[in-house]
Amino acid sequence: xxxxxxxxxxxxxxxxxxxxxxxxxxxxxxxxxxxxxxxxxxxxxxxxxxxxxxxxxxxxxxxxxxxxxxxxxxxxxxxxxxxxxxxxxxxxxxxxxxxxxxxxxxxxxxxxxxxxxxxxxxxxxxxxxxxxxxxxxxxxxxxxxxxxxxxxxxxxxxxxxxxxxxxxxxxxxxxxxxxxxxxxxxxxxxxxxxxxxxxxxxxxxxxxxxxxxxxxxxxxxxxxxxxxxxxxxxxxxxxxxxxxxxxxxxxxxxxxxxxxxxxxxxxxxxxxxxxxxxxxxxxxxxxxxxxxxxxxxxxxxxxxxxxxxxxxxxxxxxxxxxxxxxxxxxxxxxxxxxxxxxxxxxxxxxxxxxxxxxxxxxxxxxxxxxxxxxxxxxxxxxxxxxxxxxxxxxxxxxxxxxxxxxxxxxxxxxxxxx
Numbered sequence: 325x326x327x328x329x330x331x332x333x334x335x336x337x338x339x340x341x342x343x344x345x346x347x348x349x350x351x352x353x354x355x356x357x358x359x360x361x362x363x364x365x366x367x368x369x370x371x372x373x374x375x376x377x378x379x380x381x382x383x384x385x386x387x388x389x390x391x392x393x394x395x396x397x398x399x400x401x402x403x404x405x406x407x408x409x410x411x412x413x414x415x416x417x418x419x420x421x422x423x424x425x426x427x428x429x430x431x432x433x434x435x436x437x438x439x440x441x442x443x444x445x446x447x448x449x450x451x452x453x454x455x456x457x458x459x460x461x462x463x464x465x466x467x468x469x470x471x472x473x474x475x476x477x478x479x480x481x482x483x484x485x486x487x488x489x490x491x492x493x494x495x496x497x498x499x500x501x502x503x504x505x506x507x508x509x510x511x512x513x514x515x516x517x518x519x520x521x522x523x524x525x526x527x528x529x530x531x532x533x534x535x536x537x538x539x540x541x542x543x544x545x546x547x548x549x550x551x552x553x554x555x556x557x558x559x560x561x562x563x564x565x566x567x568x569x570x571x572x573x574x575x576x577x578x579x580x581x582x583x584x585x586x587x588x589x590x591x592x593x594x595x596x597x598x599x600x601x602x603x604x605x606x607x608x609x610x611x612x613x614x615x616x617x618x619x620x621x622x623x624x625x626x627x628x629x630x631x632x633x634x635x636x637x638x639x640x641x642x643x644x645x646x647x648x649x650x651x652x653x654x655x656x657x658x659x660x661x662x663x664x665x666x667x668x669x670x671x672x673x674x675x676x677x678x679x680x681x682x683x684x685x686x687x688x689x690x691x692x693x694x695x696x697x698x699x700x701x702x703x704x705x706x707x708x709x710x711x712x713x714x715x716x717x718x719x720x721x722x723x724x725x726x727x728x729x730x731x732x733x734x735x736x737x738x739x740x741x742x
Contacts, residue, residue, distance in 0.1 A: 331366065334362070334369075334651050335366065336530075337354070337355060338374055339381050343385075343518040344518050348375060354650055355650045362374055379419075382404045383404070386400055386424065387420075395513055397412075401413075405517070444505060444506070445505075446501070447503060447529055448501075448502060449503065451502045451555065452554045453497070453529075453557065455478065458559055460734075463475055467566075467608065468590070469594065469605050470482060470590050470607065477496075481604055483604045484562075485607050486512070486519060487515055489511055489514065490511070492509065492601060493508045493519060494506075504529070526560045529557075533554060536724050537550050539718070540718060540728060546729075558682075558723045559727075560682055564642075564647040564681060565611045565642045565647055567679050568638055568676050569614070572635055573631070575667075575672060584626075585627065588626070593614060593617070613639075633667065634666060634667025638665050646665070647681070649681055655685055658681060658683065659677055659686075662676060669690075678723040678726065684721055685721065685723060686722065687725070688726065694711060694730070
């Protein structure tokens with residue numbers, strides 16, 4: 325089963341990285357295998373080579389663009405990663421026995437209500453999806469200027485940079501279709517794929533809630549929460565470094581306090597960007613920018629000297645690839661390597677592994693909230709060791725258990741409107 329899990333992780337990585345234009349050799353480097361090993365692993369497990377997986381993903385994405393947008397053929401070809409229109413036409417014809425233009429004629433392009441300059445696409449998910457809960461969690465941690473979330477309107481918005489293209493996205497739920505609608509400007513047409521892949525990770529759309537609920541719901545401690553919030557997701561990150569910064573800022577202070585600090589950093593070090601949405605006006609600060617700042621300068625924004633140094637060290641480590649992990653990596657190894665940055669302890673490393681690096685079994689057992697949530701009514705928080713022991717039955721979904729436990733604390737203070 326470990327072999328199957330590895331093959332599936334590789335398959336997911338190949339699919340995710342195709343969007344970023346990785347070649348088979350780059351994929352091999354990223355996953356820690358040789359191109360030949362990679363080929364053998366995918367052929368044994370799925371009967372297809374990495375090149376065939378890549379080709380299939382590109383054609384599927386092209387079909388999506390043909391169905392859901394009225395982008396010109398050239399943009400569809402480039403957006404789906406085909407270097408030329410001729411190559412796209414030939415591949416499409418070979419696979420689907422018809423030219424791409426025929427598919428477009430069959431489908432009335434579904435336009436959104438937005439101006440004709442915006443693109444509207446759909447992201448499907450496995451229901452149920454606790455969309456409001458996800459928005460509430462992200463809204464409390466949103467970085468002003470970079471993200472704009474309205475729980476009331478049910479929308480998630482943020483600024484976007486991909487390669488040399490900048491823009492924005494606004495996401496809302498289409499509950500009847502088990503899908504989210506994504507609006508983006510035409511300027512992002514050629515990088516739409518990587519934008520959608522990042523959104524899937526950020527909003528945890530590939531989760532299988534039924535499978536997770538079956539296991540967690542068997543524990544009396546979590547059963548009521550699983551019934552109340554059956555589609556709870558682990559909120560992810562647009563980009564690992566952005567979330568790692570947020571985790572460091574959040575050490576030992578309140579969520580609101582950390583959000584204030586994140587806003588100051590973005591205002592000072594995020595590149596300003598013009599969008600039609602007033603609340604979306606800057607890009608998140610990059611590792612390259614923050615690595616060049618003297619720690620004393622961070623202290624002026626209200627960071628302690630130690631935290632300012634950690635932020636600078638984290639940026640330098642990120643530039644060195646400290647946040648790049650392959651599908652074969654285990655959460656213990658990832659946490660150990662993150663902890664090499666001075667000032668990043670177990671809690672921060674687990675939190676980054678859970679949200680930014682999408683490890684479903686990462687679990688910040690030192691978290692005071694989690695230790696309180698597990699304690700019997702009227703008793704003080706359990707120890708980290710007790711919580712770790714208690715958490716074994718939640719494997720391999722401990723990140724989801726953590727979200728359910730935090731949600732119970734949230735519900736106790738303020739019941740979720742239904």
